[in-house]
Amino acid sequence: MNQKGEPIEQILERYKGQNAFVVIEVLSVDPKTQKPLTGRVIAVTPDETEAGLAARKARSGYFLIKWVGEVEGVVIV
Amino acid sequence: MPIVPFDPTSRLIQVTVMVSDGLMTALTVLVDTRAGRTGFRRSTLIGLGIDVDASEQTIRLNTASESLIVPVVNLPLLRVFGVDFRDLPVLCLSLPPTVPADGVLGFDVLSRFRLFVNYRRGLIVAEPFNGLWDRAKFLYQVAKAM
Numbered sequence: 756m757n758q759k760g761e762p763i764e765q766i767l768e769r770y771k772g773q774n775a776f777v778v779i780e781v782l783s784v785d786p787k788t789q790k791p792l793t794g795r796v797i798a799v800t801p802d803e804t805e806a807g808l809a810a811r812k813a814r815s816g817y818f819l820i821k822w823v824g825e826v827e828g829v830v831i832v
Numbered sequence: 833m834p835i836v837p838f839d840p841t842s843r844l845i846q847v848t849v850m851v852s853d854g855l856m857t858a859l860t861v862l863v864d865t866r867a868g869r870t871g872f873r874r875s876t877l878i879g880l881g882i883d884v885d886a887s888e889q890t891i892r893l894n895t896a897s898e899s900l901i902v903p904v905v906n907l908p909l910l911r912v913f914g915v916d917f918r919d920l921p922v923l924c925l926s927l928p929p930t931v932p933a934d935g936v937l938g939f940d941v942l943s944r945f946r947l948f949v950n951y952r953r954g955l956i957v958a959e960p961f962n963g964l965w966d967r968a969k970f971l972y973q974v975a976k977a978m
Contacts, residue, residue, distance in 0.1 A: 776875060776929065780897040781857075789858050790848060803929070807878025816855030821839050 759783070760793035775826035776806035780813035783801055791819055813827050835977050836913065840954035845954065846933055850911040853880045859934040863949075863956065865936035869893075870910075871923030876934045879903060882922045887967070893923065912941055914957040948974045 760782035779794040780800050798809035798819070810818040839846050845863040850856045851872075859876060864931040877884050887903035910917040925935065946967070948957040955977040959970035962977070 774929075778879075782941060784858070788848070788851065789856070791858065803873070803875040807875035810875070810879025811881060813879075816880050817857050820873070820879060820931070820934070825930060 759795050760795050763791050763794055763819065766794065766796060767823060770823040772824065773799065775801045775822075776803060777819075777821050777832060778809040778813075779805050779819040779821065780815055781817040781819060782815060784817070791817070794819065835973055836956045836958065838956060840951055842932070844932070845949065845956060847913075847937075849937070850909075851880060852909040852911075853882065853905060853907075854920070856909075856911075860893075861935045861937050862931075862933045863942065863947075864936040864938060865942065867936050869923050869943045870920065870936065870938045871902070871925040872907070872933075872935035873927050874924050877907075877924055882907070886961070887924070889921070890922065890969050900926075910941070912937060913960075914944060915944065915960050917941060946970045948977060950977050953977065 767777065777796060779797040779820060780797050781791040781794045783793045784822060797812050798806065800806050800809065806820050810820055821831050836847055846860050847863055849861050850858055862890050872882055882905050884905055887905045889904040890901050891904050893900055894903050897960060904921050905924060906919045907922045907954050910920050929958060945958040945960055957970065957973040957977050959966045961974070
């Protein structure tokens with residue numbers, strides 16, 4: 756997983772507020788924590804099943820599915 | 833297991849776990865001490881290659897706000913706080929997209945650990961119930977996290 760890519764935070768910032776799932780193939784990770792550092796966008800969709808199916812296209816096998824929309828004020832009861 | 837940090841300002845305990853259906857993938861999950869079972873988002877399970885619609889097992893899930901039937905699927909490998917769970921039955925959850933996590937850790941997994949949470953500092957200490965040595969390690973880590 757040494758391929759370059761765009762920083763994950765930068766990708767999420769670009770799609771911020773679109774109320775969709777951004778599916779990202781992770782291309783590099785922090786060697787200590789295994790947390791994703793860079794990646795490439797595979798799909799942007801509001802449909803959760805579609806997002807899951809798109810994630811299977813990640814050739815590295817390591818994917819992220821992130822919601823880019825309102826997250827503030829989440830209360831779980 | 834080292835002390836695991838979380839963001840106390842998010843008002844949720846979010847931690848990273850590793851899952852595998854071949855290659856290891858890091859996911860963000862909520863430590864949910866009220867949940868009975870561990871579960872993951874539908875999209876996450878599908879992305880891992882698990883066919884959630886083919887699941888033959890379902891369970892009635894009673895939450896604080898609703899009751900619904902959800903599929904149960906086997907997760908080949910889940911690594912939580914350094915401990916591996918193989919072929920763990922997990923729930924396929926319809927978490928609202930606004931919940932900032934890929935799933936929740938419930939009692940079935942959390943009950944395998946001694947847990948200490950320092951909400952103010954945003955630290956969680958977790959050690960498996962593996963005997964006196966782990967108990968001693970846990971107490972040492974708790975002292976550091978105080």
